[in-house]
Amino acid sequence: MAKAKMKQAVIPKFSSEAEEAAWWDAHRSEIEAEIRQRMKQKRPPTLGNLFRGAKPSQPVTLRIPKEDLETARRLAARKGLGYQTYIKMLLREALAEDAPECIATRTRQSPSRSPR
Numbered sequence: 001m002a003k004a005k006m007k008q009a010v011i012p013k014f015s016s017e018a019e020e021a022a023w024w025d026a027h028r029s030e031i032e033a034e035i036r037q038r039m040k041q042k043r044p045p046t047l048g049n050l051f052r053g054a055k056p057s058q059p060v061t062l063r064i065p066k067e068d069l070e071t072a073r074r075l076a077a078r079k080g081l082g083y084q085t086y087i088k089m090l091l092r093e094a095l096a097e098d099a100p101e102c103i104a105t106r107t108r109q110s111p112s113r114s115p116r
Contacts (some may be wrong), residue, residue: 076086
């Protein structure tokens with residue numbers, strides 16, 4: 001049986017706190033319904049997931065030197081995060097930083113040639 005797909009709410013930009021409060025009040029029932037639906041589907045009901053949709057992730061295995069792993073665990077603990085979450089944040093930041101370079105490199109290559 002196909003699952004019904006719910007229309008996701010889009011949070012607009014607000015010009016004032018009062019306008020934002022009014023929007024949340026007006027959309028409360030649909031947000032709560034979305035949370036209940038996600039809980040039934042066993043998706044974590046975070047606000048980010050509710051409004052972006054949970055992005056699928058791919059499990060990977062990495063070999064990391066013990067010293068680096070211990071450093072990551074220590075730094076993550078200082079920030080109140082799990083070490084895997086912390087490592088994913090660092091990876092995402094590094095990729096975002098390098099993304100413009102990757103895009104620029106791809107646009108300079110000939111369209112007939114694929115990158116190796």
